[in-house]
Amino acid sequence: MERCDALAALTETPGMVTRTYLTPQHAAANRLVGSWMQEAGMSVSVDAAGSVIGRYAGRRPDAPSVIVGSHLDSVRNAGRYDGILGVLLGIQAVSDLHAAGRRLPFAIEVVGFGEEEGVRFGTSLIGSHALAGSFDPAWLDIRDEAGLSLAEAMRGFGLDPRTIGQAAHQGGVLAYLEPHIEQGPVLESLGLPVGVVTAICGATRKRFRVEGVAGHAGTVPMGQRRDALAAAAEMVLAIERIALETGVVGTVGRLGVQPDAVNVIPGAAVFTLDLRAEQDAARLAALAAVDRAVAQIAERRGLSWHGETFHQSPSVHCAPHLRSVIAEAIAACGLPVHALASGAGHDAMAIASLAPVAMLFIRCTGGISHNPAEAVLPEDVAVAARVLSGLLERLAAITDFAV
Numbered sequence: 001m002e003r004c005d006a007l008a009a010l011t012e013t014p015g016m017v018t019r020t021y022l023t024p025q026h027a028a029a030n031r032l033v034g035s036w037m038q039e040a041g042m043s044v045s046v047d048a049a050g051s052v053i054g055r056y057a058g059r060r061p062d063a064p065s066v067i068v069g070s071h072l073d074s075v076r077n078a079g080r081y082d083g084i085l086g087v088l089l090g091i092q093a094v095s096d097l098h099a100a101g102r103r104l105p106f107a108i109e110v111v112g113f114g115e116e117e118g119v120r121f122g123t124s125l126i127g128s129h130a131l132a133g134s135f136d137p138a139w140l141d142i143r144d145e146a147g148l149s150l151a152e153a154m155r156g157f158g159l160d161p162r163t164i165g166q167a168a169h170q171g172g173v174l175a176y177l178e179p180h181i182e183q184g185p186v187l188e189s190l191g192l193p194v195g196v197v198t199a200i201c202g203a204t205r206k207r208f209r210v211e212g213v214a215g216h217a218g219t220v221p222m223g224q225r226r227d228a229l230a231a232a233a234e235m236v237l238a239i240e241r242i243a244l245e246t247g248v249v250g251t252v253g254r255l256g257v258q259p260d261a262v263n264v265i266p267g268a269a270v271f272t273l274d275l276r277a278e279q280d281a282a283r284l285a286a287l288a289a290v291d292r293a294v295a296q297i298a299e300r301r302g303l304s305w306h307g308e309t310f311h312q313s314p315s316v317h318c319a320p321h322l323r324s325v326i327a328e329a330i331a332a333c334g335l336p337v338h339a340l341a342s343g344a345g346h347d348a349m350a351i352a353s354l355a356p357v358a359m360l361f362i363r364c365t366g367g368i369s370h371n372p373a374e375a376v377l378p379e380d381v382a383v384a385a386r387v388l389s390g391l392l393e394r395l396a397a398i399t400d401f402a403v
């Protein structure tokens, strides 16, 4: 908890927590986290994408690895636990092994990724994609708000963008484990400190444009209007109903009206849809239902509409064998095991192409995150630390048997 506070002090905006990718504050966080990794008995490096990596060798030098990680970057005006906690829990687990003079049949690598949030360059999971070997070289040309390209920012950080491919993990990876705050209210509502994640939800983002006819707010009778906003309002409610009925989550987060004047009937309305579900089939079915509802509402009201999907990501399912091991480690703490899906994206999504992934969620107060009010209970963090250690021990037992 003290380390979370120390990292929170490394911020671009005094009085709040903001630590974006490849900034001096990111470098300072890497140095500080690197020093803790070293204290815990790990050898420390920073990879070609700026992720800090601590390595605690296994019993044999050629042993495969288990990676424990999450991200060290934050949103603007963030809390102090999102991402951070997963990295620090990994260091703690290694520190305990080191103190006991023990090595496991696998190496443990603790990774603190950068640009998970996508705040600086608008592309999320950059550090984890680089480790997974799926970094897209086109990203090097993306510019931040100040006009600096990712390649230039990397050079400023002391990295060589030409070597980005070297960030790809070499050697066998048995598992990627990511402890993370839940960022939602489910565990709190159940009175549980931790939960095992089933999957990271897939997502579709779509932009809708509804065209009606702008007109005088005083002269056009109600029965003769083609009000784009009234239609959009009906569509928003249809989305809410479809989401409730199909068990997905659907959000209209943006809504714009044209011409946006007090005395003009809205001639056009533009809104976004964010749809997420654990099962891709459920998400796609809900999406089709939304399209049908939008078409019906538009037709009944005599309006035209257009929809454009601008983001689509499939769900990532946590490995069943790792989920069971996490469940056993939770049960061994005398706690009920609750499995839940992650509605938010995480580094595990990118790492899933490299290794089987699993996540442990930690209750956060009020389900609040991406907010300075983000909070966790120290006793919950202690439980998460016990579960992570127990989980590594269980994996060691299985691996010993398998190797």
Ligand SMILES: [Zn+2]
Binding pocket: 071, 082, 083, 116, 180, 346
């Ligand atoms: Zn996070």
